[in-house]
Amino acid sequence: MPEFLHPNFLGLPEEYTRLETARAIVLPIPYEATVSYEAGTRRGPAAILEASAQVELYDREFDDEPALHYGVHTLPALLPNFASPEAMVADIAEAVAMYAQPGRLLVVLGGEHTITAGVMQGVAQVYGEPLTMVQLDAHADLRNEFEGSPYSHACVARRVLDAGYGEVLQLGIRSVCTEEMDVIRREERVRVWFAEDVHMRPLQQTLDELAERVRGKRVHLTIDVDGLDPSIVPTTGTPEPGGLTWYQTLAIVRTVAEAADVVSVDCVELSPRAGLHMADFAVAKLLYKTMNYVLMKA
Template identity: 45%
Template sequence: MQSTYPRFLEEELDEIAPEEALFHVIPVPLEQTVSYGGGTGEGPSAILRSSSQLEVFDGVSNPSEHGIWTAPPVETYGALEEVVGRIEEATARSISLGKMPVLLGGEHTVTVGALAACKAAFGEIGIVQIDAHADLRDTYEGSPYSHACVMKRACDMGHTVFQAGIRSLSLPEVAFRKTHPVHHLDARDIAMDGIPETVLPDGFPERIWLTIDVDGLDPSIMPATGTPEPGGLTWYQCQEIIRKAVKGRHVVGFDVVELAPVKGLHFPDFAAARLVYDTMGVITRDAVCS
């Protein structure tokens, strides 16, 4: 019987020590503040199980040559603030070894803990966010740790944010983007004018964290998510944005969040696993891994 949390690419790769791997895959099955469809707590397990169907050749290179180690899942019981603290600790452990944490969500709130660890280790960094939603609310349904508040918490930490694929904003979020340095390339702009050669603005930090909410993809590609929005990114648009954003920059880590598996529908789980692995490939080829 397959483990609930198998190693990433377990059927292809031998087990290695964390010190031998560039990528530290950290499952975080968090589901506490979902506000429409549920199921994100099952996302990390589904990604890990689906990764067994991946080829190590991603179409361009073999990212697994850099080493992939899978950590035990972060415990997600208890108060949300405490869970965020555990996520921060798990992320910090990988950073302290000079490795790249790769968080598998779980709802988008998992990113808050990772960004707190980055702030402690590196100071202010750039956040590249692929998402359908701005996630810039100060609170949502009474919680500052809601998945709808993740990028507001990033701004509060002093990080610089770039958003791609956004197509759903509240009026207060629209106002916030006008008065704060939240750079963006929204889905409508991409549909009308395509993706520019340079996506990040001048002066954007050299160290970046990449956060990918799977609902940034169009629902025709990714229906298994709690808050789908029409008009999303295609598969190759998503990859192009990632490639252009990370090129020549120091990537300190990334996450893929908000997969909510649908029973009997396997392709979104596999697509999320492929997104994780393809992002590893883009980073090892085009970015500075540190």
Template identity: 40%
Template sequence: MPTLNFLGLDETEILPEQADVLIQPIPYDSTTSFQPGTRFGPEALLQARRQVELWDEGRHWEPFSRYRCLTLNEIPSNHRGPDFMAADIRAALKPYLQPRHIWAAIGGEHSISLPLVESLLEIHPGLVLCWLDAHGDLRDSWEGSRYSHACVLRRIAELGVPIFHLGLRSLSREEQEFLEGRAGIRVYTSEEILLGQGLQRFKGDLGTWTAPDIYLSVDVDVFDPGLLPGTGTPEPGGLSWFSVLEAVRVITDQGTVCGVDLCELMPLSASRQSEFIAAKLLFKILSSVLYKKGAGR
């Protein structure tokens, strides 16, 4: 087992097949456009464990006193390119693909979401995607690759997965044109969430699905960079802590989250703020998912 694990939880005697939550670090960042460094995200997030309380003050419980969480060894970066890396990720998940697990990957750049979604689709064919990200990620190709982080949501859309994109506030003309008339991608901009009724509209739209299986992908640049500056491509006008938590609550209340990823954390030398916030968010997401799983037992 790895030397660093999520929240420093006691993982002794937990076998992967017994775990309720599997944490999968994927420190990959070969295609990040603006500033590299997300390869250091998983380790920084795991290092931030001492600052995160194990008690969830919002749900009033301690999720990991009841559920078992296991951190797996990281998937090494494949420097031949993101399509090769995607194949490695699919291969790494294969032995552990069981519906009982909640998968939680820590990136790394956002391109890792495609193989994660593809893998979970094998056991959850009706999967819907909730995508929290400042950017469109809808380019057909970027810097010579169709598997770049800048294309990842387009590749997932091509799989026919219904998509709810929250926090969007930066896209190209090509991406805007791709979005137009594409009913499978529902967008709730950062502005609509912060200044309007974006989350209420999202709740109503997601509510038209009956108990969906959900994959939740969080690019940490969905937060305002004043709150979380440590990310590869910061964008002004991002979501607040409580707006993201409210989105998580809507998602976990209305569906069954079977996979999560948290990407694009880029630790800064001058501050530990970003990795702490990312670690706390992952804890809050998993707590909320497990709370829902335990309700009714």
């Protein structure tokens, strides 16, 4: 499938995809410039969209086909700006500010994690601050710079902190450096549930604390697919063992959606490979579940 050919998410009939009426807006951003291990995230958005056409619309949790109630419009891909990561972040912020609006959920498909800095900028322009970021990830992404760039994928949470939007709440982290641990220990706006915290203690304890921290707040949810265990999503640039299970991930997303006002979501770092489309499908299904939790809540 060509990298910039993007069908509508879920392959919905035209009547459910109109920009004027759809409550879910999907923005593909196939940007990849600072990946430090295995490349391929630029192909992530196209793979997600292609796989999404195979996802069943019926959701047993809702005993319904939720997408037919809220509708999904997929925008043309935002083409990469390779002048610099900073220039790309500015382009993303401008595009996001055009489409993020109350009553709708903006869902951004990456691409590398750098895109989140631009998404947060654009969402903050529309909604103002504070804006909490909930991050599912294997990595803390709290370095001040990496490989010479402060806008590396490994620095995105640090850039969000520096911008002063609000808290950064991270779940599933299992790979950090000394610099990042220093930030985690000293920064009151950062709360990390390491992967072993989620696995080794009752899940409800984590969910209860998470719910209290986000209750009533505006939230941007960023899902780095390497936050999930590689048995679910093996095709990511920097896979780490010991990740979140499928049902842990759904419980976390459901908790955030029920307690907070989730205004935007991004999903990043899928690096699709031939013969391993199970990962593309899992990510597409996770995004559909996320839309359902946010847009169908009572």
